[in-house]
Amino acid sequence: MARFFVETLPEAGATFRLDGENAKHAKVLRLRPDEEITLCDGAARECVCRFLGGEDFLAGEAAGSPGEPAISAAVYLAFPKADKLEHVIQKATELGATEIVAFPTRFCVSRPDEKSLKNKLERWQKIAQSAAEQSRRGRIPAVRALPSYAAALKEAAQAELPILFYENEKSRTLRAAIEAGPFRTVSLMTGAEGGFAEDEIAQAEAAGLQICTLGARILRCETAPLAALSALMYAAGEL
Amino acid sequence: MARFFVETLPEAGATFRLDGENAKHAKVLRLRPDEEITLCDGAARECVCRFLGGEDFLAGEAAGSPGEPAISAAVYLAFPKADKLEHVIQKATELGATEIVAFPTRFCVSRPDEKSLKNKLERWQKIAQSAAEQSRRGRIPAVRALPSYAAALKEAAQAELPILFYENEKSRTLRAAIEAGPFRTVSLMTGAEGGFAEDEIAQAEAAGLQICTLGARILRCETAPLAALSALMYAAGEL
Numbered sequence: 022m023a024r025f026f027v028e029t030l031p032e033a034g035a036t037f038r039l040d041g042e043n044a045k046h047a048k049v050l051r052l053r054p055d056e057e058i059t060l061c062d063g064a065a066r067e068c069v070c071r072f073l074g075g076e077d078f079l080a081g082e083a084a085g086s087p088g089e090p091a092i093s094a095a096v097y098l099a100f101p102k103a104d105k106l107e108h109v110i111q112k113a114t115e116l117g118a119t120e121i122v123a124f125p126t127r128f129c130v131s132r133p134d135e136k137s138l139k140n141k142l143e144r145w146q147k148i149a150q151s152a153a154e155q156s157r158r159g160r161i162p163a164v165r166a167l168p169s170y171a172a173a174l175k176e177a178a179q180a181e182l183p184i185l186f187y188e189n190e191k192s193r194t195l196r197a198a199i200e201a202g203p204f205r206t207v208s209l210m211t212g213a214e215g216g217f218a219e220d221e222i223a224q225a226e227a228a229g230l231q232i233c234t235l236g237a238r239i240l241r242c243e244t245a246p247l248a249a250l251s252a253l254m255y256a257a258g259e260l
Numbered sequence: 261m262a263r264f265f266v267e268t269l270p271e272a273g274a275t276f277r278l279d280g281e282n283a284k285h286a287k288v289l290r291l292r293p294d295e296e297i298t299l300c301d302g303a304a305r306e307c308v309c310r311f312l313g314g315e316d317f318l319a320g321e322a323a324g325s326p327g328e329p330a331i332s333a334a335v336y337l338a339f340p341k342a343d344k345l346e347h348v349i350q351k352a353t354e355l356g357a358t359e360i361v362a363f364p365t366r367f368c369v370s371r372p373d374e375k376s377l378k379n380k381l382e383r384w385q386k387i388a389q390s391a392a393e394q395s396r397r398g399r400i401p402a403v404r405a406l407p408s409y410a411a412a413l414k415e416a417a418q419a420e421l422p423i424l425f426y427e428n429e430k431s432r433t434l435r436a437a438i439e440a441g442p443f444r445t446v447s448l449m450t451g452a453e454g455g456f457a458e459d460e461i462a463q464a465e466a467a468g469l470q471i472c473t474l475g476a477r478i479l480r481c482e483t484a485p486l487a488a489l490s491a492l493m494y495a496a497g498e499l
Contacts, residue, residue: 088476115483117475156477195499236356236499237327238395244354251490252499260434260475260491 023050024154026063026161031080033068038076047076063150065089065159086159090117090259093206096246097177099126099170099213100133103141105243110145110164114152116250117259120163121149124173128215138166170221174228177208185210185230186245187222195233195249199256207253211245261308262289263298263393265400269307270299270319277315286315302389304328304398325398329356329498332445335485336416338365338409338452339372342380344482349384349403353391355489356498359402360388363412367454377405409460413467416447422469424449425484426461429473434488437470438495446492450484 031037052072061067068083145164153161181204254260270276291311300306307322384403420443493499
């Protein structure tokens with residue numbers, strides 16, 4: 022069933038029309054009368070609507086999105102090269118992330134300037150929306166950029182389970198962190214191509230993040246956040 | 261430490277030189293005397309070797325590769341479009357797959373012909389080797405192509421835990437399959453862009469595969485095998 026994100030859901034029983042991009046998309050689908058679509062508000066509420074013909078739809082009862090994980094997982098990643106960031110945004114959305122936050126670290130090679138960032142954030146948000154539609158998410162993850170590593174640490178630390186993955190950490194595992202207790206919000210932080218500097222790790226520990234390993238194999242910077250998110254969703258019964 | 265795959269490991273204490281691509285790669289690294297490299301036979305044995313200067317190295321004692329997972333996980337995926345297959349080969353290698361096997365299904369859009377397949381397999385194997393070097397694997401996963409879905413099912417079913425992921429399966433989870441018992445070998449089978457036909461699922465069940473869901477979100481064909489592999493490696497204590 023096709024899926025459309027709208028600002029607000031119509032009242033149950035109301036007749037309505039789609040507008041803008043949604044109207045174009047619906048036209049391309051060549052719906053037949055009585056075919057159904059899903060309208061979603063992007064904040065985990067949705068309703069099934071019936072096509073009446075012409076441009077008209079009949080709104081159904083709204084309910085919580087079945088495609089939303091019960092756990093809230095934020096992906097914090099140091100700016101990688103552009104194509105990798107777009108890749109992570111798309112995949113992390115499919116895998117159920119609540120938000121995707123990019124930030125600079127000392128070894129970042131790629132670091133968008135203030136001027137280009139606004140356009141980029143719009144582009145990234147569209148990638149998240151499109152992936153949310155395709156994967157039947159009820160929520161469009163927010164894609165954000167923070168100006169500093171310190172700001173990222175401060176935010177990430179607010180989750181009940183804040184983790185930073187570091188390739189030189191050998192003993193503390195993601196599993197140990199997950200099994201240590203119940204949590205509803207998680208931050209998963211990973212580095213860029215060049216990894217983290219040692220003092221950045223000390224800074225993260227001081228901010229309250231747990232430093233964990235992702236196993237004996239060295240994962241690329243675009244693979245690590247998605248492997249961690251997959252593992253977390255598995256542990257939370259969502260995969 | 262730089263990592264080189266060779267046909268056979270030198271005897272401990274022997275002086276040796278690298279050849280071919282490895283020699284070129286070593287030259288680029290501009291090693292200094294007493295710097296160390298790792299030689300690996302691609303079959304999970306490796307030794308640390310010391311650079312003596314010129315082109316000479318001194319071989320150390322061989323041992324098992326610490327980067328190899330204890331579990332053997334084969335990724336079986338229906339031919340997706342070419343760039344997606346290359347993506348899965350690279351990422352599945354990083355994540356610890358033992359082999360990556362592609363095969364046709366009814367709804368496959370992409371299906372390389374016999375003639376181009378030989379060149380493609382060589383290219384795919386190189387992607388696996390390069391990813392194995394970067395991620396510090398001790399084994400280069402074999403990349404293979406099978407001529408039919410039936411052949412893929414027959415092979416995949418030989419694992420102690422053979423699973424096929426199907427988007428219309430709603431109840432049986434990967435976790436239930438994993439927790440049902442001990443296993444050392446796993447097959448993870450996923451479909452192409454168009455998914456599986458219903459009778460293909462019946463055929464897989466008859467062949468002995470377990471049909472599982474990957475959760476409420478619909479994953480793209482290049483995301484599903486990597487999410488499943490990440491989850492499996494997490495469950496096996498490898499992530």
